[in-house]
Amino acid sequence: MKSFRPVVAALSLVLASAATAQTSSLVNNSTRGVAGSGANAMISGFVVNAPAGQLRWVLIRGVGPTLSTFGVASPLADPAIQVTASGGTVIGVNDNVATAPNLPLLNTVSAGVGAFPLTSANDAALLIGVPAGAYTVQLHTNAATEARPALLEVYEFGAVAPNGVSQSISGLAASNANLSTLATALRITGLDATLSAGGPFTVFAPTNAAFAALPPATLNSLLANPAQLAQVLLFHVASGQVLSSQLTNGQNVTTLRTGARPLVVNLTGGVKIDAANVVAADVRGLNGVVHVIDSVLLP
Structure with missing residues (x-):
């Protein structure tokens, strides 16, 4: 009986090449x-x-x-x-x-x-x-x-043209590998839907490293308590769109966390929100703006 292995191998190679060369898409x-x-x-x-x-x-x-x-x-x-x-x-x-x-x-x-x-x-x-x-x-x-x-x-x-404004604030977090912990936190609390509609909002977004720098007990406690985590996240969100050019030294920023103290802007030697450094400013979203920070802000 003839072996069909060479034919199968050749066919597999053709199919693999065709898949690699595929450039069309279902629109x-x-x-x-x-x-x-x-x-x-x-x-x-x-x-x-x-x-x-x-x-x-x-x-x-x-x-x-x-x-x-x-x-x-x-x-x-x-x-x-x-x-x-x-x-x-x-x-x-x-x-x-x-x-x-x-x-x-x-x-x-x-x-x-x-x-x-x-x-x-x-x-x-x-x-x-x-x-x-x-x-x-x-x-x-x-x-x-x-x-x-x-x-x-x-x-x-x-x-999308480079630097085009095309995503919600939740979308910006979900598509940025450096903000994946924030995206997870938004999902756990249900605030991802809030930051996908309405607004505009200004969000001070902690990086993954910022969350990782929290004491393990604090981070684990927050992740295990969505209601408490939501209050921490709301302390990073302000109503309205505030660009970096609109920040002033000593400015108080009222957040969406009810009853919380305001955040304080410090422009001495860079841009700080409380003690957190702004490492990327004015990331535009469809419903607001994101300023990426290197620390988690705690009320």
Whole structure:
């Protein structure tokens, strides 16, 4: 009997070469189904391929009311979408397309990809820039109604220009390897969803090394107590967008931690927030700005 091993080996080599040379990508995926609240959410996933350090624009839409213009009876009245990175951090949330922070660009990209216009403000849509990785989208409703027809769409629309503002604050943390501990802390407390919507916010973001410098007992206690951890994280967040050029020596910064003392800005010999050095300033997000610091701020 003839051996087929050389043929199999050759075929494997061809397939491996073809996979290595693959440069095309799926630019759109649309799924119509039935979505509701809670466990009745519609869930889909997508994977983005991009060179290290680059982002790809992704347009995500949760369509409900507009489906009635296509003859769909009783579609989902108030869809909402949530995008989660592979680590579990929520990086994008929208419940009303009109509230998207980059709405003009979102509309331009929607037309560019050939997506049909949304005729209702209650439809949901997001345009975010994401690095290579796997992502999950949930389409659900915040209304207490039964599950109804809805359409979940994902479009890829090319590379984000360098230094382009394209991610929520939670997205910035989730995509930066040096802020992975912060991203984990945001996820544990549920503040990742808060910092993916609304704002604008100013966030003083401790590095992984900053968290690692905490006494082990302190860090373990915080990670084991999400409510306490949330209060520490809120001590790093201020309402409104404050750029480094707007900071003044001796300035007090009121944080979102209720009843906490203000943070104090010190511009002598560099920029400090309390005793923490600002090691990277003015990292822009869709809903605010991040200043990376080298220490965890404790109330």
